[in-house]
Amino acid sequence: MELLNAFVVLANFVLIPAIAYxxxxxxGALGVTLIYGILRFxxxxxxxxxxxxxxxxxxxxWLLQSWGVSLGxxxxxxxxxxxxxxxxxxxxxLTDRAVYRFYRAQKVKPVMLVIVSMGVMFVYNGLVRFIIxxxxxxxxxxxxxxxxxxxxxxxxxxxxxxxIRTTQGLTVATAVxxxxxxxxxxxxxxxxxxxxxxxDNEDLALLSGISPERVVMITWLIVAALATIAGTLYGLxxxxxxxxxxxxxxxxxxxxxxxxxxxxxxxxxxxxxxxxSEVGITYxxxxxxxxxxxxxxxxxxxxxxxxxxxxxxxxxxxxxxVLLVRPTGLFKGKSV
Amino acid sequence: MSQTMRTFGLFAFxxxxxxxxxxxxxxxxxxxxLNMGLVSAxxxxxxxxxxxxxxxxxxxxxxFVALGGLAAVIISMPPVREAWAVGGLGVMAALALGxxxxxxxxxxxRAMPKGRMRAVVMLAVLVVGxxxxxxxxxxxxxxxxxxxxxxxxxxxxxxxxxxxxWPVGGLLAAGAAWVIGKxxxxxxxxxxxxxxxxxxxxxxxxxxxxxxxxRGVKNVIGLPRPVPFEIDxxxxxxxxDRATGLGFDVTTASTLYVKLLYGAMxxxxxxxxxxxxxxxxxxxxxxxxxAIRDNExxxxxxxxxxxxxxxxxxxxxxxxxxMAGAMMTTLDGQLTPASYQxxxxxxxxxxxxxxxxxxxxxxxxxxxxxxxxxxxxVEPIGAAVMxxxxxxxxxGSALKTHLQNSVAQMRLxxxxxxxxxxxxxxxxxxxxxx
Numbered sequence: 001m002e003l004l005n006a007f008v009v010l011a012n013f014v015l016i017p018a019i020a021y022x023x024x025x026x027x028g029a030l031g032v033t034l035i036y037g038i039l040r041f042x043x044x045x046x047x048x049x050x051x052x053x054x055x056x057x058x059x060x061x062w063l064l065q066s067w068g069v070s071l072g073x074x075x076x077x078x079x080x081x082x083x084x085x086x087x088x089x090x091x092x093x094l095t096d097r098a099v100y101r102f103y104r105a106q107k108v109k110p111v112m113l114v115i116v117s118m119g120v121m122f123v124y125n126g127l128v129r130f131i132i133x134x135x136x137x138x139x140x141x142x143x144x145x146x147x148x149x150x151x152x153x154x155x156x157x158x159x160x161x162x163x164i165r166t167t168q169g170l171t172v173a174t175a176v177x178x179x180x181x182x183x184x185x186x187x188x189x190x191x192x193x194x195x196x197x198x199x200d201n202e203d204l205a206l207l208s209g210i211s212p213e214r215v216v217m218i219t220w221l222i223v224a225a226l227a228t229i230a231g232t233l234y235g236l237x238x239x240x241x242x243x244x245x246x247x248x249x250x251x252x253x254x255x256x257x258x259x260x261x262x263x264x265x266x267x268x269x270x271x272x273x274x275x276x277s278e279v280g281i282t283y284x285x286x287x288x289x290x291x292x293x294x295x296x297x298x299x300x301x302x303x304x305x306x307x308x309x310x311x312x313x314x315x316x317x318x319x320x321x322v323l324l325v326r327p328t329g330l331f332k333g334k335s336v
Numbered sequence: 337m338s339q340t341m342r343t344f345g346l347f348a349f350x351x352x353x354x355x356x357x358x359x360x361x362x363x364x365x366x367x368x369x370l371n372m373g374l375v376s377a378x379x380x381x382x383x384x385x386x387x388x389x390x391x392x393x394x395x396x397x398x399x400f401v402a403l404g405g406l407a408a409v410i411i412s413m414p415p416v417r418e419a420w421a422v423g424g425l426g427v428m429a430a431l432a433l434g435x436x437x438x439x440x441x442x443x444x445x446r447a448m449p450k451g452r453m454r455a456v457v458m459l460a461v462l463v464v465g466x467x468x469x470x471x472x473x474x475x476x477x478x479x480x481x482x483x484x485x486x487x488x489x490x491x492x493x494x495x496x497x498x499x500x501x502w503p504v505g506g507l508l509a510a511g512a513a514w515v516i517g518k519x520x521x522x523x524x525x526x527x528x529x530x531x532x533x534x535x536x537x538x539x540x541x542x543x544x545x546x547x548x549x550x551r552g553v554k555n556v557i558g559l560p561r562p563v564p565f566e567i568d569x570x571x572x573x574x575x576x577d578r579a580t581g582l583g584f585d586v587t588t589a590s591t592l593y594v595k596l597l598y599g600a601m602x603x604x605x606x607x608x609x610x611x612x613x614x615x616x617x618x619x620x621x622x623x624x625x626x627a628i629r630d631n632e633x634x635x636x637x638x639x640x641x642x643x644x645x646x647x648x649x650x651x652x653x654x655x656x657x658x659m660a661g662a663m664m665t666t667l668d669g670q671l672t673p674a675s676y677q678x679x680x681x682x683x684x685x686x687x688x689x690x691x692x693x694x695x696x697x698x699x700x701x702x703x704x705x706x707x708x709x710x711x712x713x714v715e716p717i718g719a720a721v722m723x724x725x726x727x728x729x730x731x732g733s734a735l736k737t738h739l740q741n742s743v744a745q746m747r748l749x750x751x752x753x754x755x756x757x758x759x760x761x762x763x764x765x766x767x768x769x770x
Contacts, residue, residue, distance in 0.1 A: 312537040319534065320519055
């Protein structure tokens, strides 16, 4: 019983939140890693791309809600998501046309593109703040829980409850579907294969007749979709606030680098490594230990390694360790 | 037009903008822009040292600026003796233990052969060190934070003149830069960017949460000033005589006088840093730096220790940023960790350097003044434009209110557009490197 209770506490406060957060990070990191693989620069505007896509989704959610459309137990945002993705795609394609293409034609150094993406970041950030404001926006509706603490306790008769929020279940389900579709696309379709070829060796890909502009356009489309999905899931799970999305840049980059920049599989692994360490290190383990330790030996303190405000420090430390020990990441990424 | 003429012309233009502000708005706002412009110019010089001279991509400027601010508190605030009595020793011992643990771990890495044994010993040292550190640290900080939490609740500072904080802020920032440079330099440029982005967030997190150090989000206000208070000047008969003699209102005269004093001090620092940077740029050392930047492989082949030189200039540039941060906190008279935002303190400085002209010290200074002027003035200009745009709309319509409330967000958009336009049409900046 004690062991089961300990496991339920662990699942409730660490495993489930970390899996949901890890899925969101993985989707974000996939976007970063794809841009790195194909366009060969670190996109600083990625957090704000996510914010923009989420903002469009939120606006459409409100529109649908005002029409009285809903998905019953599921959040309305799911219906609005395709519109958000389309909006985000339009934005990134426009940006590529107006900004990035010029530098691509000149074959500038990657660091120049990073600086350009800094300018894009400012513009996106300003746009989002201009349109929707800087405040928190909650847009989740529908059923709040798949399993609530009360029903779980009634079902199992344990002392500890387990709650799975709809948004958490939805996050994991959507992430699995998205990643499956993405990998099917990259590994099985002609376009996907041409993208991987372009990422591996640009010159050989050009020689075999792959159109670079088309590859780049498709990459941006996929990245826009991934960013919007990741952003919307994060916003549903927590709340939407433009500044938070900007701050997500650090864990997302950490995930992509830990996994190996340019490697999609690595991005997913990295996302979960970062999420589990962040949640695990900032969680107060007192309750779990209370169940596991023998009678009389329960700890007095909170058993919290670091305060929750230091979660950035966690992703950072993992990043540094990986950089020192294995600079190409867990899965061999590029090292340009 | 020769480069000298161009430099002169652009600086005259910026001077005109600031003087114009004095005539159109008020001299107080003009001097405010000038003072923060001076501070921004010093920060821009620091970033230019790293990016313009050596091509190092540091996006952690905010962290170094905040460390400068911390130095201002540590140097100038009076010490809280009671807090030192209850927890000072404990905190110092805990910090010493933490440093010792890390030093031991680093030494073990070097001394022991690679293998499972080393990993186990390392882990044991780190875990034991961490537990011991927390056991010493937590009670000490709790005790410190309980000492009169409404007013102090921290260790206080050294009670020295605040101007001393400027070099000390530079030293603090240099120390942090050394640690980060040791780990991240020598890797790819993107990695340095991400690492600096991370260290800046961590420094801000520490300032926000470690109440015993500088009160965290409760802020330290009322820092001592290097210049007299306006209120004292207004009661000083000598000052009143001089002000009225010159035909000024006493209140206005006192505020202007104080700002001018700050301006003079900042200008002195800026000139010293600028002269040193100029001398460095035209010395053999500066030429070597630029040669390394342009072709690392060739520089390596010539026997230059690229990583070491990079570490050197990274530390120097960060120190300049830290000094500017201490100056800024001195001007504000308070340390408010929650106000440090990367867009304002990291990326805006980058816009200054790129727009001004990376690699050119005068360009960085020009960018500092110009972009700061725009950053301040975009809001009133945007409000005026928005009034014009919405003039035709019905009063009280949702769109009109929304548009007018969003004017405050125009700044970021404008800065982004300026950066993109400059990068496209004048990629080397307004004053290109010679």
